[in-house]
Amino acid sequence: MHAVSARRPRLPAIIAGLLLIASLSVRALPELGLHPGGLTAEAATAAALVVATLGLWATGLLPEAVTALGFFTIAMLTGLAPPEVVFSGLTSSAFWLIFSGLVIGVAVRQSGLGACIAGHLARRVGGTYRGALVGCLIFGLVMAFLMPSAMGRIVLILPVLAALGEHLGFTAGTRRHTGLMLAGVIGTFLPSFTILPANVPNNVMVGIIEAASGPVPTFSSYLVTNFPVLGLLKTVVLAGVLLALYGRDRVAMAGRPATPAPMTHAQRRLAGLLGLALCFWMTDALHHISPAWISMTVAVICLIPRSGFLPPRALQTLNMEPVFYAAGIIGLGALIVHAGLGGWLAGVLLDAAGLVPGEAIGNFARMSGLATAIAFATTLSGVPAVLTPLTSDLSAATGLSTAAILAAQVAGFSTVVLPYQAPPLMMAILIGPLPARDVARLCLITAAITILVLWPLQALWLRLIGVI
Structure with missing residues (x-):
């Protein structure tokens, strides 16, 4: 029985494989004459790299720093962006x-x-x-x-x-x-x-x-x-x-x-x-x-x-892995902007979120929920990598100010539903040691109260100080 389970593929490996197929499929769309939402060939190549990179970060199939270094290497080999864009995280x-x-x-x-x-x-x-x-x-x-x-x-x-x-x-x-x-x-x-x-x-x-x-x-x-x-x-x-x-x-x-x-x-x-x-x-x-x-x-x-x-x-x-991880995330965001992927992704996300111009409180709640949902796939650090490059597009589409869009991101990525989304919490579980069940229970209860109680209060606070 142990031998059979040892040969069984791990779930992260399966998810990573599916994400790899998805990234290759996105890259092939323009070559097949398909341009959903006006997707260009350059944006499709960038999208493939973004999906693969975020997939590896989300599943933990490779160490985060190794994935970041792989992103730097592939981005430079494919010429998707100049060095000052790819390595912008190292200078930030x-x-x-x-x-x-x-x-x-x-x-x-x-x-x-x-x-x-x-x-x-x-x-x-x-x-x-x-x-x-x-x-x-x-x-x-x-x-x-x-x-x-x-x-x-x-x-x-x-x-x-x-x-x-x-x-x-x-x-x-x-x-x-x-x-x-x-x-x-x-x-x-x-x-x-x-x-x-x-x-x-x-x-x-x-x-x-x-x-x-x-x-x-x-x-x-x-x-x-x-x-x-x-x-x-x-x-x-x-x-x-x-x-x-x-x-x-x-x-x-x-x-x-x-x-x-x-x-x-x-x-x-x-x-x-x-x-x-x-x-x-x-x-x-x-x-x-x-x-x-x-x-x-x-x-x-x-x-x-x-x-x-x-x-x-x-x-x-010093353990330098966290700094290279952050540099990779920032470089990924800069690549999204440079390749024109931001505008295309903004349209896709706007359709999925159901954002309506003029509905300030509703749009704030939808944006916060969108950020929380993205964190399930990309971990918390991936949320700003996906959403921050879209700030101007989201602001124009919703009528919210730039400060309100950023505040919605904060509301979203500060709502931790499960520990795996937060590398510092996973580190505390491993070296604390802290029981994973206790940490997960606290995160779930706090996330539920945050969404039901604190998000509406945050929207009211932002209105009070003139942000929305």
Whole structure:
């Protein structure tokens, strides 16, 4: 029986095969004299590469970075676009923001600042498990403001949360220990879609806008548009769901945790450096310095051998896969625009979504639903790769402003239905370890409440501030 199941094709391989057939079929349409929606031969070739690339990212048949490198290679071999378009992701601020986030995450961990934070946090989350649960959620949200990379934050806070649970007397692997870790992870991930430098899809969206020479949202404008409902209110929803799932029984702590050791000189300097960076991130509307270059300044300081934050040759220990993944996504979006695929795809999506000019609230809801649906096939980072290049076309077709179209994307890709859509959550499941069933249950419940309650509230908020 085991031998038979070993020979059975895996579902991702089957899906990838179907997507490959679909991509080849799209490429063959113009050669057969078929031009649906005015599809040109160049756009058909680009569409074939886009479908194949997104299919590999969605199924995980190959590592994301390998797929991105394959995209770069095939795009150049086929001459679909010049190098400045294909490799636009490598020169975008999003690439360097993710890279610097990885460096900062390693510095916080290597310096011991993360463990120090866990010790202090253990003494401040309250004397009950329910207080600790909410405290971990808030801690995760605060970290989303302090560190620009969701992957880096989760790598950093997982050991902090694990140490915190043991500080409070809960054995690793137990339901209550899992609840604390899940609260911190989900708190630093889901609300962070509304904080501009704090998550990959946000940065990919901004990177594609930047590559197309469009108006790039500032940290403050993005925060005002999205954070009050999809960040702050969603955190309140998460607190309620977590308390309902894990905090129904009132549990007293095993005793007050021991006083943590004082911060070392290096930890104090790194904490001050991150605090200064946060001040610059939050005031970018005044000084107009991109969050990426603020983050890179911190990263370069951390990499200086005598800074005391990182060991020599620290770059050799970095996992560069996330940055190449982001560069591939941004380059894919730039290719869609360059090949003229954007206008054709806009027509197809407009027909599928049933967008009606003049119906602002309805169009916002349909656009948000479309973004959520796309995330099932492309993962969250693929949503801006598909929709952001179409912003002007969608704006013209719906009558919504560019800011409203982008806000609908945020509402869509911030609604995580299943963990596989979010690589940081999958990483937390693997290295946490966190039970996949618990993570999926929390995502499903939160997504349902988001769609039914928070989306209408977000539409009302956008109307109130004049976006729609």
